[in-house]
């Protein structure tokens with residue numbers, strides 16, 4: 001059941017850091033991330049491979065495993081800090097309130113358990129209902145994601161990749177969560193299948209009103225379907241704005257470079273440059289702005305100081321020295 | 332087109348055995364009646380969904396799989412006539428494949444120098460050590476792996492994905508490859524460095540007159556890099572033509588479906604939903620299969636579509652489609 005008001009903040013991540021304790025030295029994969037998710041929105045999180053998207057997704061529900069460790073930060077969900085909750089409370093929040101679809105989850109369905117039983121297992125673990133009711137609910141969920149309940153007794157290998165991914169989404173929806181975190185839900189799939197799944201998701205969202213945190217490296221996809229987009233680079237959020245702003249008027253040079261990395265299907269063919277250089281090495285990051293070595297607008301200060309994420313206009317945040325803190329304004 | 336093709340593929344067919352009984356043998360037809368030309372200095376993009384036969388076509392051309400039927404002409408000669416070791420070696424040198432996974436393609440315990448030098452030695456392209464060094468360094472420079480001396484000493488495991496793909500491309504340059512069969516060369520790479528690889532291949536078209544077959548899922552990059560696009564569906568080439576025509580004026584119902592599915596941030600909110608099809612399953616093609624391969628999912632299917640294979644129909648100078656909606 002969705003509780004609380006239909007507007008406002010559902011999740012607030014404050015100053016979150018995640019380290020991987022590797023043999024050599026700790027690697028900071030998520031670096032002082034501040035991010036507010038609004039109730040009912042689709043928030044996109046984009047950035048290239050290794051920038052910390054999955055690490056962030058895991059840590060929101062404390063699903064991270066050693067060698068990952070959260071040295072500081074808060075994750076406030078409906079007023080409570082998830083990072084300080086006891087295990088019992090946390091267990092109730094997972095699936096019931098927030099569910100996660102992991103990267104390549106469709107390959108993680110148990111191959112020797114029928115789709116029906118995998119769905120019932122999740123439902124029965126969290127709801128005090130009879131097996132028959134759970135089966136009925138599973139049938140209903142499959143129907144929601146566009147799979148005929150006749151196929152319930154099938155095993156994962158009898159389903160195509162797209163169908164398996166729908167099953168994973170159906171399971172994530174099973175307990176009617178307020179929020180779903182989806183990590184690259186369609187990356188391994190063909191565009192036609194991706195489109196079908198995204199359209200279904202949008203339809204379900206209208207019906208049930210959940211909030212989505214959608215993680216992908218595909219900025220074109222996010223630009224089309226999310227309300228706001230956060231861009232991550234080297235474990236840091238470097239830009240946050242509405243989708244239109246990010247796509248049509250990006251502020252951070254990295255965002256700009258990313259947009260210049262996706263050829264379009266329409267309009268004039270023009271030469272695109274991508275971004276020169278290579279992604280930041282987190283084992284040996286530069287002292288100032290992580291993007292400085294690849295940035296065409298790089299100034300002296302960029303090589304020394306890490307620019308904080310500041311609000312440059314209402315609802316719009318950028319971490320770049322090209323956009324200094326307004327005179328007298330707070331950081 | 333007045334250009335002389337370097338590679339001509341005619342009615343290519345490739346079957347794979349599926350089930351084998353004592354008296355029966357079953358086959359699946361991974362590639363059926365595929366024809367195309369590759370031209371020096373130009374690229375043909377092959378797009379289509381997973382399992383549509385894109386990689387198989389390239390593997391047959393690069394002699395990794397024998398063909399079931401059809402002709403493959405390289406510089407006018409059928410490659411089936413290359414039976415002696417010398418002509419096979421020469422063909423392998425001139426026609427090279429590069430792959431999606433630059434991690435698998437390079438042995439991690441060898442240096443970059445070794446990876447570029449080795450094929451030069453095998454094919455006896457250089458005479459002595461100093462010539463070898465010059466050649467390796469000049470190749471590294473051309474593919475943007477600078478500073479060259481430093482990069483040459485690195486081991487493959489010390490390189491990023493984009494750098495490895497540059498080494499693979501460098502190998503083809505070193506060999507003087509004339510036809511590069513690039514099978515999803517950028518899909519395993521970071522988004523921001525994909526364009527660098529595509530632009531490097533673009534420069535090879537211009538500077539070395541290299542012919543490319545560019546296999547991808549990403550029709551937008553195909554439009555960006557190629558002159559022509561062929562769309563494959565279940566082993567068949569359903570539409571082919573000038574990249575701009577195919578992407579801006581798609582005529583086959585599958586191409587239309589594919590293009591309407593591609594994410595486009597500029598179509599936010601205005602997207603028309605995909606045509607609903609009752610049966611979404613993609614068929615397995617067999618030698619005895621009949622009809623149009625898209626008939627089970629097509630919104631325009633007629634009884635004729637289920638019975639006969641539509642012929643390849645010419646729509647414009649360089650635009651062909653295999654669909655009964657357009658003649659046949």
Ligand SMILES: Nc1ncnc2c1ncn2[C@@H]1O[C@H](COP(=O)(O)OP(=O)(O)OP(=O)(O)O)[C@@H](O)[C@H]1O
Pocket residue numbers: 020021022027029047048049050051052053054055056066067068103217282
């Ligand atoms: N178990 C681990 N031990 C050490 N470092 C790790 C571990 N897992 C991830 N990392 C590092 O943490 C960083 C962030 O990884 P993460 O998987 O969160 O990235 P991502 O943005 O999800 O990438 P992708 O798009 O490839 O999924 C990377 O640099 C990665 O190398």
Ligand SMILES: Nc1ncnc2c1ncn2[C@@H]1O[C@H](COP(=O)(O)OP(=O)(O)OP(=O)(O)O)[C@@H](O)[C@H]1O
Pocket residue numbers: 347348361379380381382383384385386387388548
């Ligand atoms: N060595 C093989 N033996 C048997 N079947 C094969 C073999 N190689 C490919 N196939 C089959 O042939 C069909 C075409 O495969 P192919 O790899 O050419 O597809 P593709 O278009 O490259 O797909 P993708 O986009 O997923 O790479 C598939 O059904 C595949 O299972």
Ligand code: SF4
Pocket residue numbers: 583584585623624625626627629630631632633636641653654655656
């Ligand atoms: S031939 Fe028939 S089934 Fe095939 S694409 Fe054309 S209309 Fe559709």
Ligand SMILES: [Mg+2]
Pocket residue numbers: 053054055103183
């Ligand atoms: Mg990830």
Ligand SMILES: [Mg+2]
Pocket residue numbers: 385386387514
């Ligand atoms: Mg392939």
